[in-house]
Amino acid sequence: MSKVMIIGIDGASFALIKPWSEKGLLPNITRLMRSGTYSNLISTPLPMTGPSWSSFMTGMNPGKHGVYDFIEVTPDYKTIPTSSNNLMAKTVFEIVSDSRRRVVSINVPYTYPPFKVNGYLISGMPIHSKDYDFTYPPDLKNELGDYIILPEAVYEGDNEDDILSELNIMIEKRLDVAKRLIKEDWDLFVVVFFASDVVGHWFWKHMDETHPMRRPGDERYKDAILQIYQKIDSAVGELIKFKDEDTYLIVMSDHGMGPVHRNFYINNWLLEKGYLKLRKRAVTKIKYFLHNRGWTLENVLDIIQKFKMTKYLQQTSEQDRRLLLNIFLSISDIDWSRTKAYSFTNFAPIYINAKGEEYERLRKKIAEEMPEIRDEKGERAIDKICFKEEVFMGDQLDKAPDIIYYLRDMIYHTPRYFEFGSNKLFGTVGCGMSGTHKMEGIFIITGEGVKKDFEIDANIVDVVPTALHLMDVPIPPDVDGRVLKDSFIKDSWPYKKEVKYSKSPSNRRKISKKELSKQERESIKEKLRGLGYHA
Ligand SMILES: [Zn+2]
Numbered sequence: 001m002s003k004v005m006i007i008g009i010d011g012a013s014f015a016l017i018k019p020w021s022e023k024g025l026l027p028n029i030t031r032l033m034r035s036g037t038y039s040n041l042i043s044t045p046l047p048m049t050g051p052s053w054s055s056f057m058t059g060m061n062p063g064k065h066g067v068y069d070f071i072e073v074t075p076d077y078k079t080i081p082t083s084s085n086n087l088m089a090k091t092v093f094e095i096v097s098d099s100r101r102r103v104v105s106i107n108v109p110y111t112y113p114p115f116k117v118n119g120y121l122i123s124g125m126p127i128h129s130k131d132y133d134f135t136y137p138p139d140l141k142n143e144l145g146d147y148i149i150l151p152e153a154v155y156e157g158d159n160e161d162d163i164l165s166e167l168n169i170m171i172e173k174r175l176d177v178a179k180r181l182i183k184e185d186w187d188l189f190v191v192v193f194f195a196s197d198v199v200g201h202w203f204w205k206h207m208d209e210t211h212p213m214r215r216p217g218d219e220r221y222k223d224a225i226l227q228i229y230q231k232i233d234s235a236v237g238e239l240i241k242f243k244d245e246d247t248y249l250i251v252m253s254d255h256g257m258g259p260v261h262r263n264f265y266i267n268n269w270l271l272e273k274g275y276l277k278l279r280k281r282a283v284t285k286i287k288y289f290l291h292n293r294g295w296t297l298e299n300v301l302d303i304i305q306k307f308k309m310t311k312y313l314q315q316t317s318e319q320d321r322r323l324l325l326n327i328f329l330s331i332s333d334i335d336w337s338r339t340k341a342y343s344f345t346n347f348a349p350i351y352i353n354a355k356g357e358e359y360e361r362l363r364k365k366i367a368e369e370m371p372e373i374r375d376e377k378g379e380r381a382i383d384k385i386c387f388k389e390e391v392f393m394g395d396q397l398d399k400a401p402d403i404i405y406y407l408r409d410m411i412y413h414t415p416r417y418f419e420f421g422s423n424k425l426f427g428t429v430g431c432g433m434s435g436t437h438k439m440e441g442i443f444i445i446t447g448e449g450v451k452k453d454f455e456i457d458a459n460i461v462d463v464v465p466t467a468l469h470l471m472d473v474p475i476p477p478d479v480d481g482r483v484l485k486d487s488f489i490k491d492s493w494p495y496k497k498e499v500k501y502s503k504s505p506s507n508r509r510k511i512s513k514k515e516l517s518k519q520e521r522e523s524i525k526e527k528l529r530g531l532g533y534h535a
Helices: 014-022 027-035 049-058 092-098 138-143 160-181 195-207 224-240 266-272 282-292 297-303 306-315 318-325 356-372 460-471 518-530
Strands: 003-009 037-042 071-073 079-081 103-108 119-123 188-193 247-252 256-259 262-264 341-343 350-352 382-387 403-407 435-438 440-446 454-459
Touching: 003 224, 003 460, 014 027, 014 224, 014 256, 014 440, 027 224, 027 247, 027 440, 037 460, 049 092, 049 103, 049 460, 079 518, 092 103, 092 119, 092 188, 092 460, 103 160, 160 188, 160 195, 160 224, 188 224, 195 224, 195 256, 195 435, 247 460, 256 440, 266 341, 350 356, 350 403, 356 382, 356 403, 440 460, 454 460
Parallel strands: 003 188, 003 247, 037 454, 103 119, 103 188
Antiparallel strands: 037 440, 071 079, 247 440, 256 435, 341 350, 382 403
């Protein structure tokens, strides 16, 4: 019966870590790789922080745990933020608590609203404000001082120093709290550092010499991402000092990170193909006429001071934001009664507005036509198209978007402000975002019997079954992941020990759900937009 310590580095990627590691720039992570087993950790089909950490926590795909995105689309085509209330499967923290073992969880995304555990829990995103109760037990909040859940600064194009300084403070404060709680009694200890995700989104262009948004000659922030990784690397070094011989250590991320070059506007394609229909009223006709002639958010943002507008769009209320966006062709111009397909959420999957035979026929037709989409160089823009049941499975499948597709090398961003942000299929990435999520996160495990400097293949749903196996806690029988036995040498106990599943046939979560207040939902959506997501 061992203990497990998990250090999460949101958005961390071996594409960055391996070269830096070879140059000796990340000594602690490198030492763990040399003394342990590691893998690219394949993320959820829509590789976003919310669903990915939810899949980590449950060992299940979103088709079972029910979180596909930061937001969900309501029957009247509005969006509301998702939270731990949407998690239909028990988290590892609850499973371990049920076995009377103790947990500490610090800043794991999608543990808000906080829930009861046998130990301590500090919620992570999407909550950002300490005005809300974000800990279990609730009075733990009062002991955290000036702890930062998410950075306050929003990228405005010229405030890099403010963002970097806040990210550094955020890491320091989190390390302080982690070092305090690590001295408590625990069997499972998890802490997630989020600064790596934020810095990847905003600073990629400074590091990447081939990036189209790179400012020539501007070398100031060239090492910004590296410096945040180094800061987290030393935090890893500090935390592993607390690990005894019986503790297995896992370092992981929820998805990878890489460059984003252009925006992609799938709704323009759906409109052109006649799947998406506009209202027949005069004002919509005028807006559509102007849209086709370049009256678009993208062009207007290019003309006026782009980033001031961006900040306004991020920080204004939902109502004011809609009023502003409605001067362009927008969601209010869609005729939902005649629309057969539309795209709404992050990574722009397609939702089909039809049932039965028509649904099947439409889905097939759209999937057949999508490969025709060419990028500005005339090359195929889409690598892969999947129907929802090909990538998700479980009793929450009805909530899933109907068609998921992967844009070539995932170098396109599907923008959030505006459903028809450009009159073209491709456009410039507004808001200064230059990095985005990729499918391959990281996984490193060290401890007794773990193979040294050995590489395997792992999926994000495998982490929790592996951790439970090491802790000798029965694994829920409906997890999608497997115990990563190939990480262990053949005569080690984790390899030889039979995998033990719990008897209960299902793992449904039964918690009393406190709905998020309207104010809380607004606040979360504003924050998500500030971080660069569609909300
Ligand atoms: Zn993430």
